[in-house]
Amino acid sequence: MSVRTDAPAAPEEDHAGRTAGLLALGLVILSFSMGSTLVKLSHTPGVTVAFWRMIVCSVIWIVIMRVTDGRWLNWADIKASLVPGVLFGLNICFFFTGITKTTVAAAEFTGSLSPLLVVPAGALFFKERVNGRAMLFGLISLAGLALVLFNAPPSNTEFSWVGVAWVGAAMGLWAGYLLTSRNLRQGRSVATVMAAITPIAAVVTLPLGLFVFPGTLDEVTWRSVVFIGILAIVTGTTAHGLMVYAQKSVPIGLISMLQVSQPALAVLWSVLMLDATVRGIQLVGMALVIAGLAAVTFVTQRGVFKGG
Template identity: 25%
Template structure:
């Protein structure tokens, strides 16, 4: 279990790093999302070549549907990071847990323990403390926050579909067919809104390549893998680490400051997640 949790945290770090690159690359955000999916798709199909003919039609439809929601997530997320603060985007991303856990309980009959709820709420309080420390560094807009909220909803639905499918299929085949749904969605929205564009120079191609590797192949690929290894509640706890990872990466890569609020918020998040996870262990024993 611990190695899967570590892998999931690493996946979140990769995804957040890719989101930083999306903010700095000189291309329209939705089309960047298209390249992220399109350049990674052949790799997933190559890895899944032995399973392509073994997917039931119903499951293929669910995979394509998951891809549609992931495509919408990228539409909202990539635009949101240009319209609101990074802090607010990561705050909304961490709230995916409040979509995943009820779905896990309703559709997959997973029991929600009181100790898990308490620990999660403590961790969420830590998220708000951390975000408060970042509040004065950039200007958030209601429209940008709305986009971040919609991104969170779409990502939560995507993860819920992936969670069910991972019980029957490996990550590569799931991500391969999901990529088709994502590409259709991103082009359908991106071309009317932004037009289609090619990277203008080698630097832009390199940044796109890093977004593909860290955001899709390693980040989303790893997270899709662990969705079949841990339950929805553990996955949700990991997502509460998102703002903390973002703050640490901002400190390391962007030279952003870590003040008292940020450090206290991080400690509260760690304590809340530890409490929820340890209580779950004891209840299982």
């Protein structure tokens, strides 16, 4: 009788896998950073983009789940995804609405501060250890955000605190989604999770479009169809698949650190594609936000590895 043992991967294979993973992660960050600009380019109300994007993503993910997992959604999937799905749908709707009411810089850098909510909330609800230094570094990000928000170009009529408020609410909803979906992926593929969440998110968005923003859901033009399709395929589907691929070879700490650059890239897209303007003092604020978040991520991940 022979015993078969799998030889460890060669260093060349590890290097190639890591390179491919980093490339996939780079595409993920680029894809997500384009989202805000794509919403603005659609010239469509945020709730409309959110609703129809969710509809398209629901169909795509259910088909992917059927092909890859060979099954359909069941009640257990839907029940486990109910609360995360509601929070996810509200988050997308609120964020897209905020994007249409303020600048990309204000929206992206406000939304980027969700870790400052997730870390203490994790300690409160899951008894996780909070590193005091991480929270102190978070104050640097808050100071940077203040520079970004309070120094919008005087000639820029696009900035509004109403939009910032929508994005701030979206940030809280995103933190809630992250906290409530912690155990959702256990025993389920990404396709199954997304196939369950996106229909729930669409259902949640529907009454907002009907009653809070009446008459907006049918404000769909050929232009908006194009950009909703791009958002659904690029940010709603492909980016998630690439992230799963990247996680197989790239350490989660490195992924978190590199994702900190996403808001800055989003602002760059807005400058290139929307002719947005950014003041020098705002660039300083953006640098402080990124530096603070990078420090929070580094300290938090280091604590996780030590604790593990």
